Amino acid sequence: MGRGMSLEEDINDSNAYYRACDRALIHKKPTPIQVVKVDYPARCAAKITEAYYKTPSTTDYNGVYRGKAIDFEAKETKSKTSFPFKSIHPHQIHHLKKVLFHGGIGFFIIRFTFYDETYLIDAGVIIERYENSERKSIPYEQVKQLGSYIKEGLSPRLRYLDNVDALYFKEENSYGK
Amino acid sequence: MGRGMSLEEDINDSNAYYRACDRALIHKKPTPIQVVKVDYPARCAAKITEAYYKTPSTTDYNGVYRGKAIDFEAKETKSKTSFPFKSIHPHQIHHLKKVLFHGGIGFFIIRFTFYDETYLIDAGVIIERYENSERKSIPYEQVKQLGSYIKEGLSPRLRYLDNVDALYFKEENSYGK
Numbered sequence: 499m500g501r502g503m504s505l506e507e508d509i510n511d512s513n514a515y516y517r518a519c520d521r522a523l524i525h526k527k528p529t530p531i532q533v534v535k536v537d538y539p540a541r542c543a544a545k546i547t548e549a550y551y552k553t554p555s556t557t558d559y560n561g562v563y564r565g566k567a568i569d570f571e572a573k574e575t576k577s578k579t580s581f582p583f584k585s586i587h588p589h590q591i592h593h594l595k596k597v598l599f600h601g602g603i604g605f606f607i608i609r610f611t612f613y614d615e616t617y618l619i620d621a622g623v624i625i626e627r628y629e630n631s632e633r634k635s636i637p638y639e640q641v642k643q644l645g646s647y648i649k650e651g652l653s654p655r656l657r658y659l660d661n662v663d664a665l666y667f668k669e670e671n672s673y674g675k
Numbered sequence: 676m677g678r679g680m681s682l683e684e685d686i687n688d689s690n691a692y693y694r695a696c697d698r699a700l701i702h703k704k705p706t707p708i709q710v711v712k713v714d715y716p717a718r719c720a721a722k723i724t725e726a727y728y729k730t731p732s733t734t735d736y737n738g739v740y741r742g743k744a745i746d747f748e749a750k751e752t753k754s755k756t757s758f759p760f761k762s763i764h765p766h767q768i769h770h771l772k773k774v775l776f777h778g779g780i781g782f783f784i785i786r787f788t789f790y791d792e793t794y795l796i797d798a799g800v801i802i803e804r805y806e807n808s809e810r811k812s813i814p815y816e817q818v819k820q821l822g823s824y825i826k827e828g829l830s831p832r833l834r835y836l837d838n839v840d841a842l843y844f845k846e847e848n849s850y851g852k
Contacts (some may be wrong), residue, residue, distance in 0.1 A: 507812070516776040517773070520773070520776065520777075522777065523773045523774060523776075523777050523779070525732070525733055527704050527705060528704060528705040528706065528707035528708065528729075528731075529705065530705035530712070530725065531705065531706075531708045531726070533726075534707070534757075543727055543728070544727070544728060545725065545726075546708065546723065546725070546726040546727065546728070547725065548722065548723070548724065549708070549710075549722075549723040550720055550722060550723065550728055551720070551721060551723070552705075554705075555702070556702055560737065560738075560779065561737075561744065562744035562746070562773075562774055562779040563777065564777070564778060564779075565743065565744070565777065565778025565779065566742065566743070566744060567738065567739035567742070567743060567744035567745070567779075568744070569739070593700075596694070596697070596700045596739075597700060597739055598696065599700075600697075600699065600700050600739040600741070600742065601739065601741060601742025601743075602700070602739035602742065602744075606690060622684065644758075656845060
């Protein structure tokens with residue numbers, strides 16, 4: 499759609515929309531920062547004067563949807579041919595494995611910026627390839643085939659909960675929830 | 676027990692234990708920080724030189740337990756007589772209401788440091804009083820009565836998931852899950 503919005507902005511916007519209409523409660527977690535030095539200027543709020551970004555130990559997004567814990571990571575790639583695993587931190591793989599183990603819903607949202615296409619793909623699919631495949635990436639064609647295309651719009655910009663419904667709540671849907 | 680550990684340290688330690696033994700996946704969210712200025716010294720990691728603490732829009736802890744989304748806030752009070760609501764941010768009340776609305780498990784962990792006693796109390800109980808009571812606190816005796824006492828130990832320091840089991844998974848427990 500060439501709107502020049504980053505994937506993160508689109509997801510934050512979509513989450514705000516979903517929260518406002520009470521469809522889901524999903525937030526981006528704050529970026530973890532190691533604070534080293536704090537100044538307390540008179541009558542002012544604490545001012546952090548030395549701090550460093552830490553490597554996150556979890557994924558970026560989590561929350562509650564239809565009673566379930568939902569947890570995901572979002573990544574963009576400029577590649578036309580594949581999504582490279584090097585952009586995933588090992589601890590994010592570890593974390594998503596645990597999410598699935600404990601019965602949560604875990605997935606990746608992957609955007610191919612060249613095609614301006616965004617897909618939702620189950621964490622299990624990526625983890626299996628990340629751990630067992632010789633390739634250090636998953637081909638674009640496989641993301642298309644194994645993932646599900648996320649429709650875009652104005653509000654929300656990314657209708658990714660429709661994909662979540664179709665993927666993880668199929669039975670409830672077919673019984674006309 | 677007079678170990679001089681803060682409630683936050685006790686909970687972080689307990690969560691690390693629960694994660695290590697695969698009982699639950701619960702993390703403290705990073706403190707939200709507004710970054711204003713970042714320096715990039717040659718060949719070094721980005722150094723944040725001006726930043727401020729932001730008011731958190733959610734609770735401090737969340738994760739996955741037995742398939743459910745779990746979300747809670749932890750507070751200490753020095754008071755001998757009651758837990759004051761002024762230590763709860765309005766947006767935390769709002770957030771926990773939404774957690775309950777979406778079918779998640781939401782609660783407070785409250786420590787009375789004078790007695791060195793820690794209680795788990797359902798978010799609904801606190802929210803009801805926060806919104807409807809003339810008092811701006813909940814008496815210690817009511818926390819004892821409506822909440823559930825959290826046993827302490829070495830590992831985990833706070834066995835709060837035993838309380839969660841008893842409170843929120845009663846049926847499964849009685850069928851010998």
